[in-house]
Amino acid sequence: MSQMDDTDRRLIAALRRDGRAALSDLAGTLAISRATIRARLEKLASSGEIAGFTVLTRADVTAAPVRGLMMIGIEGRGADRITGRLQGLTSVQAVHATNGRWDLIVEISTETLQQFDDTLAQIRRMDGVATSETSLLLSTRRPLTRG
Structure with missing residues (x-):
């Protein structure tokens, strides 16, 4: 590249x-x-710097206003298996592999806090998920053009 x-x-x-x-x-x-x-x-x-283009609709933003990031630590070699299970959850928008303290970062979007909490509980019960930490996204700002 x-x-x-x-x-x-x-x-x-x-x-x-x-x-x-x-x-x-x-x-x-x-x-x-x-x-x-x-x-x-x-x-x-x-x-490959631009991998594709997408559309974000009003429904994407308003249908699932409760958004957050869940960082997951995995025990053993179960990352691929857990990633596959995560991708099957309707509230999971993306799964990112990473380095450092956390093995995966999961973007979650739901309609209500209760649904968000239910999703977290479901993920925490997955075999191989050892630890997790979750942060709610309060607002999102895109970078501005510099210069």
């Missing part, structure tokens, strides 16, 4: 704010040509 420069980072930040922005709007915002924007997007996609 190639190194990203400041222009690449500013372009990605602009896309995080508005993933549907027209090339001409991005060019105006970043003060570079449309051709440069197109070439940068192609380069970022082909190098």
Whole structure:
């Protein structure tokens, strides 16, 4: 993968704010040509820096307003098995493998605190889950373009 420069980072930040922005709007915002924007997007996609695009709907935000991160410590070699079980839970939005103190970080979204608590209890009962720590997400802010 190639190194990203400041222009690449500013372009990605602009896309995080508005993933549907027209090339001409991005060019105006970043003060570079449309051709440069197109070439940068192609380069970022082909190098894997941009892995894909997604849509976040109002329903995604309002249907599951209780959100949190659960850090999980696993005993033994059960990470793949536990990851598979986690991915089967409807309240689990993503499972991230990590290093350091925690083996997995799980993004959870539910409609109510009771559902959130039930999900935590279900995960804690999984064979191989040794320890966990959970933090509720109170607000989310996306990075702003620098410079």
